Amino acid sequence: MPDSQSIYDSVGGREAVEAVVSDFYDRVFDDPVLEPYFEGIDREALYAHQVQFISAVAGGPVSYEGADMRAAHEGMGITEEAFGRVATYLGEALRENGVAEGNVEAVLEAVGALEPDVVGQ
Numbered sequence: 001m002p003d004s005q006s007i008y009d010s011v012g013g014r015e016a017v018e019a020v021v022s023d024f025y026d027r028v029f030d031d032p033v034l035e036p037y038f039e040g041i042d043r044e045a046l047y048a049h050q051v052q053f054i055s056a057v058a059g060g061p062v063s064y065e066g067a068d069m070r071a072a073h074e075g076m077g078i079t080e081e082a083f084g085r086v087a088t089y090l091g092e093a094l095r096e097n098g099v100a101e102g103n104v105e106a107v108l109e110a111v112g113a114l115e116p117d118v119v120g121q
Contacts, residue, residue: 006059007103014055015061016097023048034082057110058103063086070118082120087111 008017025047028034038046055062087108094104 007099007106008055008058008060008062010103011058011097011099013060014051016099017055017058017060018051020056020090020093020097020099021047023096024050024090027089027092028086031085034085037076037078037082054107057107067113073118078119080115080119083115 011017011020025043029038029043049064052062053064056064090111091104091108094107095101098109
């Protein structure tokens with residue numbers, strides 16, 4: 001019954017999600033365009049929220065308990081370019097960690113749907 005298996009299970013669960021998030025933030029934090037958005041941010045808390053968020057988006061046994069996207073990004077002035085870079089890095093991290101293309105697209109589609117709540121807040 002692989003058709004009913006969640007993306008979370010098919011990629012390898014929490015350990016795999018943590019590897020993706022670690023790789024993702026390595027890319028994000030190395031980007032000089034994105035660096036200003038993360039000044040003074042508690043990276044450990046951010047990492048934990050992202051693991052929780054990606055797990056929830058991927059259908060894992062986790063519910064996202066962070067602030068809603070609009071509130072979490074309020075006052076940050078995130079541009080479409082910055083959002084696009086973050087989405088690109090997430091896609092790269094997912095692919096590099098062996099996530100199947102169909103699952104990468106499903107996660108990126110879910111993330112892309114959040115753009116209106118993130119950009120320009």
